[in-house]
Amino acid sequence: MFKRSIQVFFLLAISHFTKAQTFIQAYQDRANKVSQANVKTYLQEFEALGIKRTGTTQNTNAFNWIKNKYTSFGYATANFQEHSWTANGVSSKNLIVTKTGTLYPNKFVIVCGHFDSINGPGTNDNGSGTSIILELARILKDVPTDYSIKFIHFSGEEQGLLGSSRYVSQIVNGTSPKMDIKVVVNLDQVGGLATKSNTKIYCDKDQSAPNSNNAAAALVVQELANCTTLYSPLGVDFDPAESTDYVPFQQNGEIITGFWEYEGGYNNPFVHTANDLYVNMDPVYVYNVGKAAVGAIQHFAVASTTTLAVEDISTSKILESVEFYPNPAKNILNLKIADPSKAFTFEITDMSGSQILINKTNSNQIDISHLKPGIYMGTVQMENEKISKKIIIE
Numbered sequence: 001m002f003k004r005s006i007q008v009f010f011l012l013a014i015s016h017f018t019k020a021q022t023f024i025q026a027y028q029d030r031a032n033k034v035s036q037a038n039v040k041t042y043l044q045e046f047e048a049l050g051i052k053r054t055g056t057t058q059n060t061n062a063f064n065w066i067k068n069k070y071t072s073f074g075y076a077t078a079n080f081q082e083h084s085w086t087a088n089g090v091s092s093k094n095l096i097v098t099k100t101g102t103l104y105p106n107k108f109v110i111v112c113g114h115f116d117s118i119n120g121p122g123t124n125d126n127g128s129g130t131s132i133i134l135e136l137a138r139i140l141k142d143v144p145t146d147y148s149i150k151f152i153h154f155s156g157e158e159q160g161l162l163g164s165s166r167y168v169s170q171i172v173n174g175t176s177p178k179m180d181i182k183v184v185v186n187l188d189q190v191g192g193l194a195t196k197s198n199t200k201i202y203c204d205k206d207q208s209a210p211n212s213n214n215a216a217a218a219l220v221v222q223e224l225a226n227c228t229t230l231y232s233p234l235g236v237d238f239d240p241a242e243s244t245d246y247v248p249f250q251q252n253g254e255i256i257t258g259f260w261e262y263e264g265g266y267n268n269p270f271v272h273t274a275n276d277l278y279v280n281m282d283p284v285y286v287y288n289v290g291k292a293a294v295g296a297i298q299h300f301a302v303a304s305t306t307t308l309a310v311e312d313i314s315t316s317k318i319l320e321s322v323e324f325y326p327n328p329a330k331n332i333l334n335l336k337i338a339d340p341s342k343a344f345t346f347e348i349t350d351m352s353g354s355q356i357l358i359n360k361t362n363s364n365q366i367d368i369s370h371l372k373p374g375i376y377m378g379t380v381q382m383e384n385e386k387i388s389k390k391i392i393i394e
């Protein structure tokens with residue numbers, strides 16, 4: 001089957017919206033935290049887990065591998081839900097990891113993709129989507145979002161959306177009122193082809209019955225496309241939403257969209273074969289789709305637009321180890337900074353907060369000979385983060 005492509009002229013389309021999305025630097029900074037090295041590791045580890053046919057030991061092993069990744073990112077038992085189901089004679093589990101929103105804890109942005117495979121290890125279909133969801137969860141773990149996010153790894157997709165359809169019937173509709181879902185963003189087969197340039201991605205547009213959710217889905221797919229061009233180097237095109245785990249949500253009236261590889265797609269010769277392997281796909285494409293996804297999920301979940309001190313671990317660690325010596329000091333104060341290549345600003349304030357001295361020269365030796373004896377605060381600022389420590393001047 002060939003997937004039709006619907007040409008949409010991006011600039012014309014965006015002009016219809018009164019609230020055009022604007023670029024947010026904090027969103028780009030977090031999108032830039034997608035790691036090519038992590039993507040490679042996830043894809044290769046996923047591949048090594050073998051054929052993850054639903055109901056097999058390999059499928060269970062993949063489930064546990066994903067769960068262990070979340071644990072390594074710092075997610076706790078309270079964040080996990082294991083949804084066991086049986087259908088068509090096979091039993092398996094979906095993994096749901098929830099990050100609670102600050103303003104709307106009971107309204108959910110769902111980002112999902114399947115981890116089961118058939119015939120081969122499924123490194124593209126769908127190790128690629130699985131890897132991106134892991135990077136999303138890692139990067140957004142400590143980022144405040146207005147809406148709650150559910151990271152969902154479905155099983156049983158290849159046998160007919162078994163895991164996602166049970167999730168909708170048993171969990172989404174299993175409460176009264178049913179779960180309140182803002183949007184579902186699915187990632188399936190976003191690995192591209194090793195032999196192609198892979199510069200574009202399909203954004204999936206809901207054109208199916210029921211039609212009650214189609215207008216809202218049209219807005220959402222445009223926002224997904226906007227985020228892709230804002231936060232990744234990829235271009236976009238649109239295709240009809242079909243044949244993957246958002247379908248049961250769509251049929252339930254939810255607002256859905258997703259990413260699907262542009263080159264390859266239904267013509268990808270490797271998917272659903274033993275050759276759906278790392279060597280036949282494009283891990284740089286997965287990295288770029290990951291950046292688009294981090295931008296988009298921040299947009300949909302309304303992530304904090306300010307950079308928090310705890311977020312940038314590398315800078316935080318450097319700042320944590322900053323030392324001022326000698327302390328008490330006289331005439332010269334020395335700054336010990338772990339990474340001398342990083343630019344920083346140093347300032348001294350008195351205990352009422354008035355600035356006494358500022359030094360922007362990246363110097364580790366500060367002349368304090370003109371300061372009166374007393375207690376001061378020294379502050380090192382690096383990028384957007386600061387650390388302050390007390391200094392006694394004799």
Ligand SMILES: [Zn+2]
Nearest residue numbers: 125126188189
């Ligand atoms: Zn798939």
